[in-house]
Amino acid sequence: MKIKKIIIVFLVIIITFNLYEKFFTKSLSIKEVEKFAIQHKLNTIGVKKIGNKTLIFYEREKGLGSYELIKKFGKVHQVGWTKFQNNPVIVYGEYDEIEKEQSYFGAIITDTSILKRGDELIVTDINGKKITKKITPNEKVYLIKNVNEIEDYEIQDINNKVIFPY
Incomplete structure (x- = not known):
């Protein structure tokens, strides 16, 4: 009976913390x-x-x-x-197995020639799933939300030629 009470108190604390984060x-x-x-x-x-x-x-x-x-x-x-x-391309991110909506992969493209020539940022997660983000010459920061752990990324030009490998 004592263990049940401890578990209930523990669950209430976890739920309260999550609600606090979500609403406040x-x-x-x-x-x-x-x-x-x-x-x-x-x-x-x-x-x-x-x-x-x-x-x-x-x-x-x-x-x-x-x-x-x-x-x-x-x-x-x-x-x-x-x-x-x-660097020409800076990658960053955060992976949270529990709260996947907080997980993301990002790239900052600082090299203007890569920005001009690049057509797509292609990211591959550890399960082999490919996620593609279109590149525009006037945007340096790219973010992919709700991702699994990332294994690889590359930037391709309009002819699908890799112009920046991992």
């Missing part, structure tokens, strides 16, 4: 993103939303980076920050 944690509005970017002197190159998180990607003289932000009870909180090495 929000992503940022466009105005909030703009305000954050101005306050932190960011040259924003992309904004993406994953579940209740907002990812702001920026470019500075010293390189690229991203901020991971959430809003709790109306106040913006920084929950993560990353600085990227300056």
Whole structure:
């Protein structure tokens, strides 16, 4: 009987935490993103939303980076920050086996020739499933949501020739 009570209390705690995250944690509005970017002197190159998180990607003289932000009870909180090495294509992501809607794979294409020549970003997960994202010359940041763990990626031109391998 004591074990049943412990299990029930444990389940109530887990459910309460999940409800809290779902209902009290929000992503940022466009105005909030703009305000954050101005306050932190960011040259924003992309904004993406994953579940209740907002990812702001920026470019500075010293390189690229991203901020991971959430809003709790109306106040913006920084929950993560990353600085990227300056490479032609920068990949990043997060894989969560339990909360797959929080999982994502992303690529930042910094090389203008790859942006101009590239037609598709093709990502292959560990199960062999291919996911394709169209590339446009004026967009540097690409995000694929709800992904399994990624095994491989490549960028192809319009003739399906690989122009940037993993």
